[in-house]
Amino acid sequence: MTARGARGASGLPRPLLSPVALSPHLDALTRQGAHGGVIPLHRAFLRVTMNGTQVALSVASPLILAAAWIYFGPVESAAWAVVMEFSRKALGMPGQTMVLVTNLGPIPEVRIPFFVIPASPPSSLTLFWTAVLTVVIAAVSLLGRDRLLPVAYLLRVVAFVQATAVVFFFFWPSSFPYGIDDYTIAEMIAGYGTVALTPLMFGLIFNIFDFSIFRKVALAALAMLHLAILIPFQFVIHAWIIHRFSLLFMPTLFMLGGLLLEVTVVVAFYGWGMSWRGTRKAARNPRA
Amino acid sequence: MSASGAQAVRTHPFTLSPAPHFAPRLDTVRFEKFERNPYPEDPLVRLMYFGLVLVIGTVSVYAIRHYVLTANRLFGRQRHPYADVLTADWPPITVLIPAHNEELVIDEILKLLLDADYPRDKLTIIPINDRSEDRTGDIIDTYARHNPDVVKPFHRTGGDAGKAAALRDVDERITTELELVFDADYLPNRGVLKLIVAPFFDPEVGAVMGRVIPLNAGKNFLTRIQELERSGGYQVDQQARMNLGLVPQYGGTVGGVRRRALAEVGGWVADSLTEDTDLTYRLLLHGHLTVYQNSAECYEEVPEAWVERRRQIGRWARGHNVCLRRYLVPLATSDDVPGGYLQKIDGLLLLGVFALSPLIIAGWLLGLALLYLGYIPIHGFVGILAVTMYSSLGNFAAFFQVGSAVRLDGARARTRLLPLLLGGFLVSTFAITRSIFPRHLRRSRNAVLVWDKTKRYRPVQS
Numbered sequence: 001m002t003a004r005g006a007r008g009a010s011g012l013p014r015p016l017l018s019p020v021a022l023s024p025h026l027d028a029l030t031r032q033g034a035h036g037g038v039i040p041l042h043r044a045f046l047r048v049t050m051n052g053t054q055v056a057l058s059v060a061s062p063l064i065l066a067a068a069w070i071y072f073g074p075v076e077s078a079a080w081a082v083v084m085e086f087s088r089k090a091l092g093m094p095g096q097t098m099v100l101v102t103n104l105g106p107i108p109e110v111r112i113p114f115f116v117i118p119a120s121p122p123s124s125l126t127l128f129w130t131a132v133l134t135v136v137i138a139a140v141s142l143l144g145r146d147r148l149l150p151v152a153y154l155l156r157v158v159a160f161v162q163a164t165a166v167v168f169f170f171f172w173p174s175s176f177p178y179g180i181d182d183y184t185i186a187e188m189i190a191g192y193g194t195v196a197l198t199p200l201m202f203g204l205i206f207n208i209f210d211f212s213i214f215r216k217v218a219l220a221a222l223a224m225l226h227l228a229i230l231i232p233f234q235f236v237i238h239a240w241i242i243h244r245f246s247l248l249f250m251p252t253l254f255m256l257g258g259l260l261l262e263v264t265v266v267v268a269f270y271g272w273g274m275s276w277r278g279t280r281k282a283a284r285n286p287r288a
Numbered sequence: 289m290s291a292s293g294a295q296a297v298r299t300h301p302f303t304l305s306p307a308p309h310f311a312p313r314l315d316t317v318r319f320e321k322f323e324r325n326p327y328p329e330d331p332l333v334r335l336m337y338f339g340l341v342l343v344i345g346t347v348s349v350y351a352i353r354h355y356v357l358t359a360n361r362l363f364g365r366q367r368h369p370y371a372d373v374l375t376a377d378w379p380p381i382t383v384l385i386p387a388h389n390e391e392l393v394i395d396e397i398l399k400l401l402l403d404a405d406y407p408r409d410k411l412t413i414i415p416i417n418d419r420s421e422d423r424t425g426d427i428i429d430t431y432a433r434h435n436p437d438v439v440k441p442f443h444r445t446g447g448d449a450g451k452a453a454a455l456r457d458v459d460e461r462i463t464t465e466l467e468l469v470f471d472a473d474y475l476p477n478r479g480v481l482k483l484i485v486a487p488f489f490d491p492e493v494g495a496v497m498g499r500v501i502p503l504n505a506g507k508n509f510l511t512r513i514q515e516l517e518r519s520g521g522y523q524v525d526q527q528a529r530m531n532l533g534l535v536p537q538y539g540g541t542v543g544g545v546r547r548r549a550l551a552e553v554g555g556w557v558a559d560s561l562t563e564d565t566d567l568t569y570r571l572l573l574h575g576h577l578t579v580y581q582n583s584a585e586c587y588e589e590v591p592e593a594w595v596e597r598r599r600q601i602g603r604w605a606r607g608h609n610v611c612l613r614r615y616l617v618p619l620a621t622s623d624d625v626p627g628g629y630l631q632k633i634d635g636l637l638l639l640g641v642f643a644l645s646p647l648i649i650a651g652w653l654l655g656l657a658l659l660y661l662g663y664i665p666i667h668g669f670v671g672i673l674a675v676t677m678y679s680s681l682g683n684f685a686a687f688f689q690v691g692s693a694v695r696l697d698g699a700r701a702r703t704r705l706l707p708l709l710l711g712g713f714l715v716s717t718f719a720i721t722r723s724i725f726p727r728h729l730r731r732s733r734n735a736v737l738v739w740d741k742t743k744r745y746r747p748v749q750s
Contacts, residue, residue: 043523044499044582045371046696048362149594150711153718161656168660177662204355205688208362209695251659255652264707267687271706274691 048209057213062203065220069196070107077111080232084113087236093117093243100185112192114184115239121173122246127166130248134162158256165251176247180239183250187258191231194262198223206270210278223269227262234261328663336654337663343651350644353637354685357528358692367531371583373486378410380464381485385415386454390472391423392744397474398431402438406481411438414461416454418444452563456556468544473744475503475587476542483584484544494549494576495567498542498584504745507592512705513712514590519697520690526580533627534634535572536580540564541588549576562607569615572635575626592745598719605720608642615639645720
């Protein structure tokens with residue numbers, strides 16, 4: 001019923017709809033509107049094409065960015081450590097900032113700053129008031145839930161996770177297996193990994209579209225920069241909350257305030273980038 | 289709390305410049321506690337650990353599926369084998385419009401169908417008035433009086449309630465080989481009937497589905513994100529499955545069925561909340577193709593309130609999971625699937641789509657439990673990478689699909705709403721999970737016997 005055609009006048013692959021190969025003049029004429037202009041292809045038939053150069057650049061740029069992140073790891077680690085140590089002192093938290101030297105799969109050496117700050121189980125008073133607050137949050141989630149159902153569900157998730165923490169610390173106050181050191185190590189490593197993965201993710205899901213190479217690199221770089229700035233501050237705040245108010249809040253911070261926030265940031269950048277205009281002006285014109 | 293148990297392999301001061309006044313003395317250490325083997329010894333905990341790994345693995349399978357389908361839609365060979373059928377000896381067709389209390393919308397769809405470019409002498413429209421208590425019956429009768437050659441109403445006064453039962457009962461009145469079904473609130477364009485009928489020239493085709501586009505997308509935040517989801521589902525997911533010869537789903541709202549194929553598979557099933565999904569699998573198991581026509585666009589109203597949305601998706605989940613129970617084993621063991629193993633695998637994955645949400649919630653609960661037990665797999669490269677990959681790649685798959693679809697649709701500005709899809713995902717996840725509980729299962733059995741439909745928002749027609 002249809003045949004594979006050659007490339008059209010635009011140089012892009014012809015659709016598999018045309019039974020005959022037309023000359024470039026006729027090819028353009030078939031898409032000319034009655035009053036001039038061009039009849040665009042219906043969106044149901046559109047697709048994306050990339051030439052060899054675009055593919056090469058789109059693959060190379062994320063790899064370069066990821067490699068740069070890994071190569072400049074010591075500098076990033078130093079910057080994160082400065083931020084964390086400065087913030088620790090500014091917030092009056094005791095202890096110190098240390099740097100973990102470890103390997104991360106194929107990466108032989110990764111330096112991850114983390115906090116060594118004391119944190120204790122909650123007092124009875126903290127436990128009580130947190131339980132009350134948890135109930136209040138759950139109750140608030142029932143108000144206006146018809147119009148704000150996503151917010152209501154989010155509040156219920158927060159309340160549920162916090163409630164599990166209240167129950168745990170009520171029955172097993174000395175059994176919580178983590179401290180701020182474990183916590184910040186794990187979260188900082190996850191954050192480091194997220195930043196390294198971000199350009200690779202964008203390589204897969206953003207660079208395939210017809211954006212300029214500058215925009216492809218810029219989006220990934222901006223997202224990485226945003227995360228690189230966010231992550232140390234994010235876990236300074238977490239550490240302060242845990243130190244100030246006890247380990248009771250670590251589960252909630254871990255489940256809802258860690259990697260999930262970073263992924264949301266990356267999605268926001270992705271959505272923003274996808275709203276940019278492409279370079280191919282005739283993207284809707286030719287039989288692509 | 290000090291880093292007890294830490295074994296300093298290499299320590300040296302970490303002096304920073306050019307701001308020595310707050311330059312910290314930072315020791316570098318190897319943290320033995322951190323590098324402990326996370327593999328649990330306790331059998332129960334081990335079971336939970338592997339349960340979590342199983343959840344991550346299952347979600348990752350669906351994430352990979354999303355990627356493959358999206359990549360195919362973007363770059364692959366696009367199959368529209370019937371799109372060039374513009375001139376033909378068009379067969380007689382019957383268009384069915386099941387309607388229960390649809391006075392707000394029935395007028396428009398009848399008007400639009402009568403204006404369709406399908407040969408009038410080949411067109412029969414049967415609005416099915418199923419015990420409406422409003423002016424639906426009167427409106428239908430008015431159109432029948434003015435168009436006696438085309439509009440032939442069917443007023444149901446008894447029998448089981450529900451769309452599927454209505455379609456089943458009208459069957460004896462249909463004299464054409466092809467029947468098209470539209471929901472009463474849909475707004476078909478002039479050319480959509482021919483686009484839906486064209487694939488039926490292929491005798492292997494048992495059902496055809498068109499594309500659904502929200503009419504009220506700009507109403508509020510909820511309608512906006514539903515538009516994004518519809519876009520991803522039709523422009524990318526359905527078309528990719530059509531491209532790859534997998535299982536496009538018959539949706540029952542803007543589509544058609546070959547009556548011979550329908551009769552062969554047992555007709556409309558009245559005890560199903562998703563008679564369309566049910567039919568898709570019965571046709572598949574009997575070797576009939578379902579075709580998706582991406583260019584056959586039709587407008588619908590999506591829920592404008594979250595409570596309606598939750599009800600709608602809960603209904604879909606209950607019906608779909610019934611199909612999961614009915615057809616999982618028959619599909620897995622069938623030798624008659626026309627598209628071979630790939631089609632069978634896709635069919636199985638499609639069956640499990642609404643079972644994913646409870647699985648995700650189970651994963652969250654397992655993760656939380658393991659956190660308290662000290663075995664959360666965040667230690668070690670593999671564990672962290674698994675969580676990072678799951679959270680990033682797994683989540684990103686859906687955004688990639690939706691973003692690609694919206695971009696293909698030429699509405700690139702709407703991609704800025706992508707992060708807000710998380711709110712929709714949250715509601716969907718809980719609504720779908722809710723539907724598996726006994727109270728909701730009982731409700732679903734009762735709901736089959738009543739009209740469980742989406743609220744209409746258009747103003748009353750004068």
